[in-house]
Amino acid sequence: MAGPVMVALAAFGTYGWLGKPLTADVAFPALALFNLLRFPIIMLPNQITNLINAHVALGRLRDFLAQPERDDGGGDKDAAPPLSPPGPAPGAAAAKAFAIGGGDDFGEPVISIQNGNFCWEAGKPPTLRGVNLDVARGQLIMVVGDVGSGKSSLLHALLGEMDVRSGLRFVRGTAAYTAQDPWIQNASLRANILMGALYDEDAYAETIAACALVTDLEALPAGDATEIGEKGVNLSGGQKHRVALARAVYSAADVYLLDDPLSAVDAHVGATLFDRCICGLLAGTTRVLVTHQLQYLAAADTVVVMRDGRVAEVGPYDALLAKGVDLHGVVKAGGVDEDGGASQRGSANAPRARASGEADSAASPSSPLNFANGNGHANGH
Numbered sequence: 430m431a432g433p434v435m436v437a438l439a440a441f442g443t444y445g446w447l448g449k450p451l452t453a454d455v456a457f458p459a460l461a462l463f464n465l466l467r468f469p470i471i472m473l474p475n476q477i478t479n480l481i482n483a484h485v486a487l488g489r490l491r492d493f494l495a496q497p498e499r500d501d502g503g504g505d506k507d508a509a510p511p512l513s514p515p516g517p518a519p520g521a522a523a524a525k526a527f528a529i530g531g532g533d534d535f536g537e538p539v540i541s542i543q544n545g546n547f548c549w550e551a552g553k554p555p556t557l558r559g560v561n562l563d564v565a566r567g568q569l570i571m572v573v574g575d576v577g578s579g580k581s582s583l584l585h586a587l588l589g590e591m592d593v594r595s596g597l598r599f600v601r602g603t604a605a606y607t608a609q610d611p612w613i614q615n616a617s618l619r620a621n622i623l624m625g626a627l628y629d630e631d632a633y634a635e636t637i638a639a640c641a642l643v644t645d646l647e648a649l650p651a652g653d654a655t656e657i658g659e660k661g662v663n664l665s666g667g668q669k670h671r672v673a674l675a676r677a678v679y680s681a682a683d684v685y686l687l688d689d690p691l692s693a694v695d696a697h698v699g700a701t702l703f704d705r706c707i708c709g710l711l712a713g714t715t716r717v718l719v720t721h722q723l724q725y726l727a728a729a730d731t732v733v734v735m736r737d738g739r740v741a742e743v744g745p746y747d748a749l750l751a752k753g754v755d756l757h758g759v760v761k762a763g764g765v766d767e768d769g770g771a772s773q774r775g776s777a778n779a780p781r782a783r784a785s786g787e788a789d790s791a792a793s794p795s796s797p798l799n800f801a802n803g804n805g806h807a808n809g810h
Contacts, residue, residue: 539715540564545596547586572719574735580719584686602683611673613661619653639706640675666693684715
């Protein structure tokens with residue numbers, strides 16, 4: 430507010446210093462002009478800031494649009510089986526709607542990588558080398574390994590976020606993804622879970638319960654209508670992971686790629702998420718779970734051990750133990766997740782939770798490759 434006054438004083442002082450008389454017919458029109466210039470003068474710094482931000486944003490858009498087109502299929506497209514027809518709509522109501530096709534389709538490959546070599550930038554050495562992996566429909570796959578072994582990169586390769594140097598990769602149906610650092614938008618908690626999908630009361634309540642968010646909603650001042658700050662500033666790390674997981678679950682995808690969602694929660698909540706969500710509500714879907722939690726490995730259909738960007742071992746938990754694979758040593762070597770956060774481990778083996786081999790006969794078939802965000806984008810953010 431003092432700006433126009435200082436401008437008037439400076440102008441009149443300079444006018445008098447030049448030896449000119451300051452009369453009423455000069456002073457009052459000058460004050461009117463200074464008053465008219467007040468708003469432009471006040472807004473000038475803001476507009477300069479906006480122009481700088483616009484220049485930076487346009488530069489990012491230019492760089493993004495100038496990127497070369499990426500082949501999502503990877504390798505020889507003719508060798509990949511056709512993608513499945515459209516599947517259930519987002520926010521479908523019961524866990525039965527999550528099933529893909531009929532019961533006879535279980536065991537059909539949903540995810541496949543054959544001799545895959547992947548890198549983050551064209552011309553750079555591959556981060557993942559010689560990867561071979563087949564995941565059947567309805568399986569729970571757990572990926573373990575030390576820090577920097579390529580666990581998160583494997584999920585990004587499946588999402589199509591990495592360049593394919595050679596080999597073949599395909600994913601059938603829709604996919605939902607949760608990242609190690611969950612993406613939370615500045616909106617209500619419900620909006621963060623729905624992500625534009627239609628609200629289904631039964632499916633929403635089931636998702637909230639399975640993701641252990643009921644108590645958190647009761648503690649929030651406005652329940653699920655509470656506004657969440659940018660990047661989830663008013664949520665704890667565990668709450669952000671559970672919101673991102675709920676977003677992925679509510680999307681009713683065919684394939685779930687979960688990057689260590691159990692690392693930021695305590696043992697009790699982690700057991701609830703694993704039993705009621707991953708092996709409960711999501712039973713019958715294809716799940717790829719990156720984890721450092723040894724106590725859950727026995728529940729996996731297949732355990733994948735990553736080492737130095739390669740798939741070192743693949744097989745059922747019991748078979749790997751019988752083979753002499755030191756899974757405890759692998760996980761202890763990776764005592765922190767790939768973002769540097771501490772991971773939690775248990776010592777007791779959880780009972781094996783098998784996904785049902787029967788799919789609901791009324792369930793819709795899977796849809797073309799389409800990624801639902803759990804982190805964000807795909808992509809759960």
